[in-house]
Amino acid sequence: MRYILSILITISFVSFSNAQVKEPVPASKILHQMQKLKNTTRVLYLAAHPDDENTRFIAYVENGKKFDAAYLSLTRGDGGQNVIGPELREGLGLIRTQELLAAREIDGGKQFFTRANDFGYSKNPDETFNKWGKDEVLSDVVWTIRNFQPDIIVTRFNKTPGITHGHHTASAILAHEAFNMSGDKNAFPEQLELTNTWQPKKIYWNTSSWFFRRNEDFDKSQYITENAGGFSPLLGISYTEMAALSRSRHKSQAFGTAGSRGDEIEYFEYWEGPENEKDLFAGVDHSWNNFKNGKAIQKAIEQLIRNFKLSNPEASIDQLFVVKNLIEKLDDSAIKKDKLKAIEQLILKCSGFYHLLYHDNPYASPGDEISIDLELVNRSNADIQLISTKILPTNEELSVSGDLDNNQVKLESFSVNIPNDFPYSNPYWLNDPSANGLYKVDNQKLIGKAENQAAIKAEVTLNINGNNLSFQTPLKYKSSDRINGEIIQPFYIIPPLSIEFAEEVSIFTTKNQEKEISIKIKALKDNVSGVLELKLPSAWTAETPQNDLTFENLVRNSTKDFKIKIKSGDKEGKFDLNAFVKIDGKSIDKSVQEIQYDHIPNQIIIRNAQQQLVLADVKIKGEKIGYIEGAGDAVDEALLAMGYQVDFIDIENISVDELKKYDAIIAGIRAYNVNASLQIHYGKMNEYMNSGGVYMVQYNTTYSLPDTDFWPYPLNLSRDRITVEEASLEFINPDHLSLNYPNEITSKDFEGWVQERGLYFPDNWNSNYVPILAGNDPGESTKRGALLIADYGKGKFVYTGLSFFRELPAGVPGAYRLLANLLANKSTP
Structure with missing residues (x-):
């Protein structure tokens, strides 16, 4: 396969990729985020694929209304086509997942998925449900609603078959059924061991003239409207301009969009709920009034905003802790969890606090001992002490503490042992073989999540102006380039080597045919030695002697190529050829695919080292x-x-x-x-x-x-x-x-x-x-x-x-x- 291996740093008004340096947060944006604390309304937008979401509406809800918005994409788009490179299937799904996350970085929304696989174009929802398994995907939608706890659900598509892609229609059907089931304790009761029921208040279809054969058939007067075309002085951008930047993250689908300005009317058809008023958000209390101590919380947030000084954000730290302490007394809920996370980040931003945990290589393997660095900088006059640092998930306590004085860098280096049984950093939905329409995910807590958590993190506890604050910082790969400057990418746990077949498929056209296949061993750490071994299907043989398959002391990123003669069996069909290497008594049978583009963080997929052997009567003419x-x-x-x-x-x-x-x-x-x-x-x-x-x-x-x-x-x-x-x-x-x-x-x-x-x-x-x-x-x-x-x-x-x-x-x-x-x-x- 051919992979694009370029890294290009692009700066926009907001950071959209972990490949960039940390985003500067101006005081105006801090104030904008403080204003969002006032509101408790939550909106879940739901459709079928990456790029189906209405980025105008999400940007408007998040930044205009200052509510919490999320997009639930039923699939990761793995059945589509790719205009920027050769990746298809799982590789494309991973790219499109990251493009959605980059889009949400811009418009501010959250991102969720179900286990549904984009198996390709579907003309009707019946075919879609037959492939996916309707109950399984419906369960995932209900799970997401119960955990995000939206007040309002909005679908991109309607429930009428034949108008659009079967996945699209299915997404609307599932949204409406889940709306009525998420609050029912008899629906998917096994989920209630881990979450609670939740009943959204209303559900709408976000329609437009696109869904009608003729523009004149689109009767605007019958719909509820919202003007999503406003402008944010604090952010210096309109919601439509923000939406264009967000949508333009979908590069693999060639969805680059020019920004627009001015009014942009969105139309909504009311489907169900206790209210049918001419206001999308009617009947929803946006304040904290329905929460215990809600009036005190509301008052504390209003005081926080009223007293905020653009020239001195650190003066708001103490009041942020007041708000935090009040919200911590509430019963557990999605709002409590997300608002506390937002406050944690605001406290750090008000102090100009910089934190980075990094390693000088992009990956390591189970059993390795690695040296990592922790950089902490308090860039304010706030009184901050480092209390403790713990490595997760090993819970190893680090002996680092002390005062963090204004603008003084605290840089600590230490070694971390990665356990021998530490799992690889493979995308969780690709760990197990999947059915045609549904990814296999056994851990219920993972369902809905956009991506894996960082393989290794540090939990840092600070005391700020007399108040303790704990947060997690993920281990990153940090490097410097003479063209692009500082580059920060994800850090992965991977095998010590990658076994790579030159082709996904080898075709044999006659029985007992001898053919040469190519396998490359790529070292992903230093001093890698071993013997390549093959597991062949019955009646197939390898003609290359085993002693010709050894390799010794490969250094990181070096390769060893093998040419192996394979003789086919006598039965036509498709068969698997597996390869593995034994290192220190452990069998390594994996291939590591790296995916690198400039608009998303670097990604990896870890698969079984396998080639498909096909014995078929194929005659060719020409050369x-x-x-x-x-x-x-x-x-x-x-x-x-x-x-x-x-x-x-x-x-x-x-x-x-x-x-x-x-x-x-x-x-x-x-x-x-x-x-x-x-x-x-x-x-x-x-x-x-x-x-x-x-x-x-x-x-x-x-x-x-x-x-x-x-x-x-x-x-x-x-x-x-x-x-x-x-x-x-x-x-x-x-x-x-x-x-x-x-x-x-x-x-x-x-x-x-x-x-x-x-x-x-x-x-x-x-x-x-x-x-x-x-x-x-x-x-x-x-x-x-x-x-x-x-x-x-x-x-x-x-x-x-x-x-x-x-x-x-x-x-x-x-x-x-x-x-x-x-x-x-x-x-x-």
């Missing part, structure tokens, strides 16, 4: 394939595994004569959407086909596609798709060469497909195209545009929306066989 990059896929790797030579083509600078050396050329997914050079120089491909070449174009979308006829004969792209991967496909032209040469394609070749059959099929085309396949999702009309082939001069043109980019990495044998046929030239054998 050299040219590949024109699109939005990112792994089809090129599959071609290499099939035995082709693959070169990436710079379409702008390559000549037609140079193109002619390739037996076939493939355009990656959405190539015409994202590859500006191909949009200009597409005519070269017509000349290439005319001289006898085979050109295959994978799916493009109508969105952002220039209004140009790129194809050799006219065809019209649509949003037609077949989302049920088991849907039967009819062979329209069973005698067509593409279904018979060099492989005879049968219905068996469409077994075992994942996520979908295909997407964005053409729905109208010139008579020169021959449609090959027809199919449909249940209850829908037949789609005939999944695979179109046309002769062009001496060559041929193939346009297909079949999801090869998903099927090939999944090791689907039939996808390899069909692809080989499409790349064969049009001459008969």
Whole structure:
């Protein structure tokens, strides 16, 4: 796989990534956050995917109304496409999770998820619930409501099937059912051992003209409205400008948005609750009046705000402790927990308090002893003493204490032993194999959380002006770069090495075939030695002697490459090849994937070191394939595994004569959407086909596609798709060469497909195209545009929306066989 390894520091009005230095907090923002303490109203926004949320509304609720807002995304977006890199599936889900967290850093909301997996496009909620398991995801929504305790729930979508994505409709159905169940002690009673029932007051649908076929069908007069277009003098930004910055964090979906100013009316349809007034927040007491000692709390907060001095924030510390002490006397609730956390942060901000726990490497392994540093700086005249510091989760007490005088750096270094059984820092929802529609998470307390807690933290206890305050600071990786300056990233616990197969899948085309596979050992610490061992499927053998698989004293980030000869068995199918290394008696069988982009913190995924072996009768014709990059896929790797030579083509600078050396050329997914050079120089491909070449174009979308006829004969792209991967496909032209040469394609070749059959099929085309396949999702009309082939001069043109980019990495044998046929030239054998 190819991964982007760049780090770029970007400063905006607010910090949005842990890759940056700590965000400066001006006094005006401290005052803004103090004003939020007055309000107890909470709003939960609910939809299906990352980027479904209305960032205008969340920014307005958090910063205009100064209420607490949260977004519950049912999925992590792992079934979508990625326009910034090659990561799909779990990797893309991790990127989109972090993009949501970066968005919430800007607009101020909280972020939650369910266990639901984004299994791809779904046309109706019934299909969605069949994949997810309705009760399981409904349980997660109820759990989130009970723990966040919102007064109002707002959905992005309505409950009418057929208007939009099935996941979208399902999210609205689940929201409404959970609204009525979260306060019922008989609904998911097992949760009540860990939380309490909670009944929100009202639920609304946040609608817009987008949901109506014609703009004139959108009758604004029947809806409740809120103007989300205000401006915050304290923050120096409008809520719509803030929303654009927030939405622009969704870079993997190409959702960059220009800021806007002025009024922005949001519309809401009332669904249920005790009040149906012409005010979204009617019937909700925003103050502390309904809490024990509520009047005293309200009065103390008002005094805090009234006496705050922009030029001297530290003068408010004592009053913050007054408010804190009053709130601590309340019964446990989400409001109590979150307000105490906000006050803790305000006390530290008012004192200009800086804290950073850091290590000089980004990761360590179980059993390591590491040296870490703790930097503390009191940047005020507040009387602050360091009372104690404890490492979590080992509870190791550190012998550091003393006065923290104004602007005097206290820097302490100490060693920490990481226990041998310390867990790896893998995203918690990826620890166990998951079903198609639902991630497996056994720990109920983890459900809903956006990400793991930091692997290692320090609990610091201070005495500030005579009052104790404890807070946690996570262990980070700190480095300095001559271009970007100080860089702060997450710190991870990972294996001492990573075992990396060169390809996800190895294709064997005959029984007892011998083939060389490549495995790389990457050391993730110094002095790594061992022997690589393989666990092969039955009847498969490794021909490479074991003594050729040793490695010694690898230093951090160095690698050792192995070429291993594997002989296939005699039974066709898909099999697993597992690799492991024994170090100090412990078996290491993991691969570590690093994901690095400039707009999110660095991420890792730890998987089993495994390659899929596929034995299938795949014949190929031709040798050299040219590949024109699109939005990112792994089809090129599959071609290499099939035995082709693959070169990436710079379409702008390559000549037609140079193109002619390739037996076939493939355009990656959405190539015409994202590859500006191909949009200009597409005519070269017509000349290439005319001289006898085979050109295959994978799916493009109508969105952002220039209004140009790129194809050799006219065809019209649509949003037609077949989302049920088991849907039967009819062979329209069973005698067509593409279904018979060099492989005879049968219905068996469409077994075992994942996520979908295909997407964005053409729905109208010139008579020169021959449609090959027809199919449909249940209850829908037949789609005939999944695979179109046309002769062009001496060559041929193939346009297909079949999801090869998903099927090939999944090791689907039939996808390899069909692809080989499409790349064969049009001459008969």
